[in-house]
Amino acid sequence: MKKNGWILLLYIGFFCTCTSAAERYDTKAFRIVTKLCSPCHGTPFYMAKQIDEDNWEYFFKTPGELEKIHKGNTQALSSLKSSIFQQKKKRIMKYFINNSKFSGSVHGCDANFCGTHH
Ligand code: HEC
Incomplete structure (x- = not known):
């Protein structure tokens, strides 16, 4: 019985690794x-x-930094103030970090995105 428990744990661990690898990026943050x-x-x-990634963390974690960069830019400031941005800020930062300059990830086309076209 005890041995089966370990096997089950290993199995669950393996399964979780697979599912997170299958999710290639955060489509919600993307949208x-x-x-x-x-x-x-x-x-x-x-x-x-x-x-x-260090810069993304800096811009997102320094209080008021994003607002400072976009000072006087009404459209940008209203994006930053929106409740959806405020709620998902951490998730959006993670998305940027996961796809940042030296992340090594390059994306092909999928249902949301293709090359540089919207
Ligand atoms: C209305 C246009 C506009 C919108 C919308 C906008 N930005 Fe910006 N953003 C700018 C401009 C202009 C700059 C300054 C670019 C420069 O200095 O070369 C900037 C700079 C930045 C920088 C600094 C980058 C650097 O290398 O210095 C970050 C980070 C950034 N924006 C994040 C965001 C995020 C996150 C959003 C969405 C929530 C956003 N911006 C929405 C116009 C905008």
């Missing part, structure tokens, strides 16, 4: 960024690649 940031920054993957 939010497309709506809020893409009109000025290009597609979310293109945008993510502009800076490295």
